[in-house]
Amino acid sequence: MSSSRDTRILVLNSGSSSVKYQLLDMSDSSRLAVGLVERIGEETSRLKHTHVESDTTREWSGPIRDHEAALKAVAEELAKDGLGLDSPELAAIGHRVVHGGQTFTAPTVVDDAVLAEIERLIPVAPLHNPANLTGIRTAQTLRPDLPQVAVFDTAFHTTMPESAARYAIDTATADAHRVRRYGFHGTSHAYVSRATAKLLGKAPEDVNVIVLHLGNGASASAVRGGRCVDTSMGLTPLEGLVMGTRSGDLDPAVIFHLARVGGMSIDEIDTLLNKKSGLIGLCGDNDMREIRRRVDEGDEEAQLAFDIYIHRLKKYIGAYYAVLGRVDAVAFTAGVGENASPVREAAVAGLEELGLAVDSELNAVRSDRPRLISPEYARVAVAVIPTDEELEIATQTYALVGRNTHQ
Numbered sequence: 001m002s003s004s005r006d007t008r009i010l011v012l013n014s015g016s017s018s019v020k021y022q023l024l025d026m027s028d029s030s031r032l033a034v035g036l037v038e039r040i041g042e043e044t045s046r047l048k049h050t051h052v053e054s055d056t057t058r059e060w061s062g063p064i065r066d067h068e069a070a071l072k073a074v075a076e077e078l079a080k081d082g083l084g085l086d087s088p089e090l091a092a093i094g095h096r097v098v099h100g101g102q103t104f105t106a107p108t109v110v111d112d113a114v115l116a117e118i119e120r121l122i123p124v125a126p127l128h129n130p131a132n133l134t135g136i137r138t139a140q141t142l143r144p145d146l147p148q149v150a151v152f153d154t155a156f157h158t159t160m161p162e163s164a165a166r167y168a169i170d171t172a173t174a175d176a177h178r179v180r181r182y183g184f185h186g187t188s189h190a191y192v193s194r195a196t197a198k199l200l201g202k203a204p205e206d207v208n209v210i211v212l213h214l215g216n217g218a219s220a221s222a223v224r225g226g227r228c229v230d231t232s233m234g235l236t237p238l239e240g241l242v243m244g245t246r247s248g249d250l251d252p253a254v255i256f257h258l259a260r261v262g263g264m265s266i267d268e269i270d271t272l273l274n275k276k277s278g279l280i281g282l283c284g285d286n287d288m289r290e291i292r293r294r295v296d297e298g299d300e301e302a303q304l305a306f307d308i309y310i311h312r313l314k315k316y317i318g319a320y321y322a323v324l325g326r327v328d329a330v331a332f333t334a335g336v337g338e339n340a341s342p343v344r345e346a347a348v349a350g351l352e353e354l355g356l357a358v359d360s361e362l363n364a365v366r367s368d369r370p371r372l373i374s375p376e377y378a379r380v381a382v383a384v385i386p387t388d389e390e391l392e393i394a395t396q397t398y399a400l401v402g403r404n405t406h407q
């Protein structure tokens with residue numbers, strides 16, 4: 001047993017009404033348990049827990065009052081599998097924190113000052129940081145002696161130059177309200193850009209990659225030699241690509257127009273752009289599987305939604321090609337990027353002059369492994385890289401605390 005001492009990391013992703021978790025053993029990066037608590041605060045909360053080694057899943061439904069009750073329930077499930085939070089093998093708990101502002105450029109061991117700073121950032125991440133904070137505080141009460149590490153969604157993007165990070169608005173106003181482009185999905189962009197370099201058999205420092213994280217939320221990033229130089233999400237996750245329910249880029253005057261002419265309130269416009277736009281706003285569906293099914297049946301509304309989605313994606317590929325100057329690879333990841341071959345094919349179609357092409361046969365292969373889908377002659381590699389944000393959070397957490405526990 002001593003060989004695996006202090007090598008376990010619990011990863012917690014605390015949302016406003018859910019907690020996702022994974023327990024990993026970093027001696028071989030394997031998963032020991034994975035699970036999810038949903039609908040926290042409702043009568044019909046649900047817990048689903050899987051013990052990986054025995055391949056057993058337990059599901060449970062009933063009222064879970066708050067995050068503290070949720071984490072206690074998780075701790076009980078882990079203990080049933082002999083993986084309790086009191087185990088000396090647990091080295092740390094890694095927390096996904098959405099917004100680290102300009103302060104947090106790397107994973108950080110949590111102390112009171114760190115908690116205060118995450119709290120100070122709530123105005124720029126009102127939906128996410130409060131839940132992330134609750135998760136950390138609750139975990140602290142369960143294991144006060146254990147390092148809690150915050151891993152920020154924004155951290156990977158803090159290397160963006162000011163020319164990419166600043167909006168062209170009055171500087172004093174921007175600074176007073178911390179208005180700038182922060183970017184999100186950073187853990188995924190970091191993981192995928194590194195995994196792409198590995199797939200090419202190169203060091204991350206030697207590779208320029210355009211990463212396309214296409215899930216329900218979607219973002220693109222331009223990564224030069226392992227460092228992010230631009231990304232499509234901005235002050236909030238609303239900017240950039242067309243997403244499942246978010247509009248992505250639009251003329252900001254659309255908002256004034258909807259308020260002045262359409263009589264809508266700021267909150268109504270916020271909901272419209274974040275929850276009722278993007279694919280769902282365009283065609284009533286935000287699941288790419290359903291949209292493709294409708295396209296295949298000749299549905300024009302679904303076709304137009306798909307075309308708008310692809311047009312925006314292609315514009316970002318072109319823009320980041322120009323930002324990087326030289327591109328070694330374009331990497332597709334997340335639910336749509338990993339699974340929707342028509343999206344990959346359409347996004348790259350017509351870009352042969354840029355050295356980009358997709359091999360239809362390779363593109364059609366279904367696999368959960370990193371793989372190339374470009375033909376051998378293509379100058380730029382096109383890759384599909386399954387993202388693994390939990391492993392990345394665990395890796396970063398372990399790198400930070402592993403040193404101390406292995407002296």
Ligand code: ADP
Pocket residue numbers: 214215216217244286287288289334335336339340
């Ligand atoms: P989230 O942003 O919620 O983490 P995911 O990365 O899990 O999202 O992506 C979810 C989306 O992936 C779904 O809404 C759906 O559009 C898309 N998706 C999942 N599986 C497939 C598939 N087999 N084919 C096409 N699209 C898929």
